[in-house]
Amino acid sequence: MIGYVMVGTNDMPRAAAFYDALLKEIGAVRFMESDRFIAWSNAPKQAGFSINKPHNGNAATVGNGVMVAFAVEKPVQVVALYAKAMQLGATCEGPPGLRGGTFYAGYFRDLDGNKLNFFCM
Numbered sequence: 001m002i003g004y005v006m007v008g009t010n011d012m013p014r015a016a017a018f019y020d021a022l023l024k025e026i027g028a029v030r031f032m033e034s035d036r037f038i039a040w041s042n043a044p045k046q047a048g049f050s051i052n053k054p055h056n057g058n059a060a061t062v063g064n065g066v067m068v069a070f071a072v073e074k075p076v077q078v079v080a081l082y083a084k085a086m087q088l089g090a091t092c093e094g095p096p097g098l099r100g101g102t103f104y105a106g107y108f109r110d111l112d113g114n115k116l117n118f119f120c121m
Contacts, residue, residue: 029041082108093108093115105118105119
């Protein structure tokens, strides 16, 4: 159902470097870009993720209650990807662990303050 998700950035080169390094860990590559946005995906015709400069020209801000979740196969991947995000300068919003039943996730904020996670079930 989801076609793509976008988060705003105020520093395109910094955000691009962060997501190039982080998303390559799950096989995602850039598939579209311009001077205003960059989009990544790990499979043709599947949901994509992108960073963008807001269209209205105002500064990008973090959405209160907004989060992007990336699905992976195993808890070990959640741990590794969370660690990679931390290495790249992300901030912790909840370390990897079980969040009830079989839902395993690690939460973080990117360099612009956008909240994301990697999870598996």
